[in-house]
Amino acid sequence: MPPAAIGVVRLSGPRAGAALEALAGRLPAPRRASLALLRDRAGGPLDRALILWFPGPATATGEDLAELHLHGGRGVIAAVEAALAALPGLRRAEPGEFTRRAFLNGRIDLAEAEGLADLLAAETESQRVQALEMASGHVSRAVEDWQARLLALMAGAEAELNFSDEDDVDDGDATAHRLTEAMATLAADLSAWLARPAAEVIAEGLSVVIAGPPNAGKSTLINALAQRELAIVSPVAGTTRDVIETPLALDGIAMRFSDTAGLRGAGADAIEAIGIDRARAAVDAADILLWLGPPKDAPDHPRCILIAAQVDCWRGDAAAEADAARCDVVLSAATGEGMEALHRHIVEMARTLLPREGEAALRQRQRAALAEARNWLTIDTASREAGDLILLAERLRLAAAALDRITGRAGVEEMLDTLFGRFCIGK
């Protein structure tokens, strides 16, 4: 691959300004591009570049930041990097270090950093949309909202514990009852988020598995979808043995398509039998199954598209036509007939597995923290705990701590410590 036309070198930290000045001879006006002849320490010219100066803390990293927009040749970049390395206190950034600093300096939270990582890795439209939501603070704002609700509940519990008449047990019971209900409402909101598809599904791609009996035309179909000779096609039954996987984006949705060994009970040699086991495992793990066989033999799968393949071979045959009438798609990978309809069916089914527009998905780490918070908020109303304000308040605190882990902020935890510092011991 040829080097990019422009190569950007970014410098972050307290020495960024001095380094820029050393190479360009001056510090340009903040946040304005200007042209500068960069020179090394001996005065030798390095490149005529566009330079930018962003004084901290209002920068992406929260520190002083300088940028050199160089001609992108490897020789240019190497010479500028060598000149920078010769300056005191400068070193090459670790992978992800700029984002890490943005986090440590409070410019972004953990969920936003995770979103940025996904955004950098995004290859398809749905991946980009999903990652940008998280990088832009969609998840963080939801967490803030939940934490505000938790705090309000805690304040109510605290008021009751501190100011209620010691003898007025009924008042305390009523407060505990209301609190338990409010916690259940919040728990239901968290559950709704947990019911959404996981962000990993979008990042890693949905698994679409092609399965069916030998010679059904599975390999021919995956080759037509991938538009290349990925799998061997032959009239010999049992040609495909391994699972053959290829990434493919349909309408901007990342998917992984797999071709599998033809399923048959008898007549398979030992190697083919292993392939059939693998095919069955792939079918079980599939997000979407494309079944190229008699509809009555289709595996039990929640998202199965029944396909009548090789239509150019059997059109007019009564038995085949009857089977095809029970299928979702009739196609021929050889002639291309029905391929559009298959594409539409797959995308339609895939969309049921993706978050709806404007709904951010959560990563596994975030889901685990959210599930923990939900569990702290879920109380059996018949239990003794349900009537105990102290125990309920403690559950609220634990839920808030779990939510804190999503954004990586201890802010709420500190506020709660202050709040709880005012509780009397043993009350």
Ligand SMILES: Nc1nc2c(c(=O)[nH]1)N(C=O)[C@@H](CNc1ccc(C(=O)N[C@@H](CCC(=O)O)C(=O)O)cc1)CN2
């Ligand atoms: N040349 C260049 N392009 C880039 C970046 C970069 O650092 N340099 N970015 C790499 O991240 C992204 C843009 N993200 C940025 C995020 C924050 C700020 C920033 O300076 N924020 C300040 C001021 C905001 C303003 O002026 O409105 C702030 O938030 O306080 C800059 C870029 C993508 N494109």
Ligand SMILES: Nc1nc2c(ncn2[C@@H]2O[C@H](COP(=O)(O)OP(=O)(O)OP(=O)(O)O)[C@@H](O)[C@H]2O)c(=O)[nH]1
């Ligand atoms: N005319 C026609 N022939 C097809 C079509 N699809 C597949 N074939 C032929 O059918 C034979 C079997 O196709 P494959 O794609 O190898 O079938 P498979 O399901 O992968 O078979 P196994 O891997 O052995 O399970 C080959 O000779 C293909 O050329 C089609 O749509 N039309």
Ligand SMILES: [K+]
């Ligand atoms: K075959």
Ligand SMILES: [Mg+2]
């Ligand atoms: Mg095959």
